Amino acid sequence: MCDDKCSQPKVSAEIESEITNFDSAKLKHAEVQEKTCLPSSDVIAQEKTIQNIEEFDKNTLKHTETREEGSLPDQAVISQEKTIQNIEEFDKNTLKHTETHEKNPLPDQSTVEVEKQELARKQSIETFSKDQLRQTETKEKGVLPDAQVITQEKTIQNIEGFDLSSLKHAETHEKNVLPDKTAIEEERKHSASS
Numbered sequence: 226m227c228d229d230k231c232s233q234p235k236v237s238a239e240i241e242s243e244i245t246n247f248d249s250a251k252l253k254h255a256e257v258q259e260k261t262c263l264p265s266s267d268v269i270a271q272e273k274t275i276q277n278i279e280e281f282d283k284n285t286l287k288h289t290e291t292r293e294e295g296s297l298p299d300q301a302v303i304s305q306e307k308t309i310q311n312i313e314e315f316d317k318n319t320l321k322h323t324e325t326h327e328k329n330p331l332p333d334q335s336t337v338e339v340e341k342q343e344l345a346r347k348q349s350i351e352t353f354s355k356d357q358l359r360q361t362e363t364k365e366k367g368v369l370p371d372a373q374v375i376t377q378e379k380t381i382q383n384i385e386g387f388d389l390s391s392l393k394h395a396e397t398h399e400k401n402v403l404p405d406k407t408a409i410e411e412e413r414k415h416s417a418s419s
Contacts, residue, residue, distance in 0.1 A: 404412070
């Protein structure tokens, strides 16, 4: 059998003297940074849960009926409660004084009444029942003339009732004078010779 010295590897004398005479005061403090992180128990549990979900057999489930015992308040109730809470906590000292100038005055009582009557009239028209109406036939008694006939009759009336005394005398001055017989003959002779 070998003692403890046989099982230890052989070290050179120089290294052995450095190890035995080592001064730990010369060492500097160093922060240890763990580069390979092991997952925590929470991460392992989450991964196992995900694995169980993926392997889960839906056929083992049983159908159940759910019964809602207490309903949650809807968004309007929550909003109303927040508004009430904000009103209760509001500090009036943060407000600034302002002068109120009414630019759009409210209508007077007569205007409101007229609007009510107009609204009631429109509503009665919209809700009118056609069942109350009776069938009637329309008889055309007089045929109106078309626009062309009316225009023609007005023109004839205007001609018959025209007052000639309202006309003014005017003299006609001929600016483009027609040539007489001799001028035409001369022009013919001139064009024939050319």
